[in-house]
């Protein structure tokens with residue numbers, strides 16, 4: 137209940153280019169993924185992959201399975217109330233997004249941004265109001281139409297560097313709630329990197345999974361690993377693996393913070409797992425908490441976000457890296 141998948145990106149197997157070939161070769165060698173099994177949910181294992189350096193579902197779904205799921209099922213059957221909920225959360229998202237842009241503007245060499253998996257397009261709205269030249273990539277037709285109806289530029293397709301190239305290069309590329317959905321996050325980041333100018337920024341927000349508070353609830357307090365949802369989430373990053381992931385992709389580390397630790401509610405006895413009504417209530421309280429601080433004491437909010445991240449806790453991580461000039 138805590139985050140609304142702002143979506144995903146998806147790579148095409150038939151795209152051209154040397155980097156792409158390497159990615160396809162790596163994917164073909166599925167046996168190369170190995171590591172201890174951390175959890176098994178709905179028959180799918182999540183491994184701590186020693187090859188990739190982060191946790192992911194094993195074996196991976198095929199591209200065809202993923203494409204079909206996102207194109208035909210995701211909004212229609214899985215998230216029928218997606219837009220209604222996004223609209224209800226809009227003010228809170230805009231506070232968060234303005235904060236994100238402040239982080240980005242402190243380092244960005246220019247004002248052209250690509251948002252991969254732009255969902256309903258609020259992040260593009262926030263950029264436009266600050267004078268950014270914005271472009272979204274969004275595979276859902278409904279989400280892309282909704283974005284376009286406000287006069288924003290969006291490509292209604294899965295992201296791939298080959299088709300994004302004509303619109304670039306970019307001073308910043310963002311992806312919110314994308315990395316956990318894609319079959320090949322390494323390939324996605326490499327492709328994004330190729331579209332950045334020297335000194336350009338990569339900005340990633342994703343769930344902080346297998347975090348210390350979740351582990352207490354799972355290993356000590358009888359909870360199941362509720363955050364593991366193989367059909368929606370293939371990859372499970374945390375603050376540490378996100379940071380090493382960025383460094384391994386040759387980005388210079390700039391910033392890490394996390395959002396409100398939603399597990400606080402569970403630790404306090406308000407078990408929202410499998411209880412959507414209570415989940416919504418907790419989500420609203422979390423929004424109220426963050427919004428109050430963003431509005432009235434932003435420096436406190438930033439300090440809290442940094443200190444949560446320093447302990448590895450917080451529901452989502454926000455990380456930013458720079459492509460060396």
Ligand SMILES: [Zn+2]
Nearest residue numbers: 169185187188
């Ligand atoms: Zn792997």
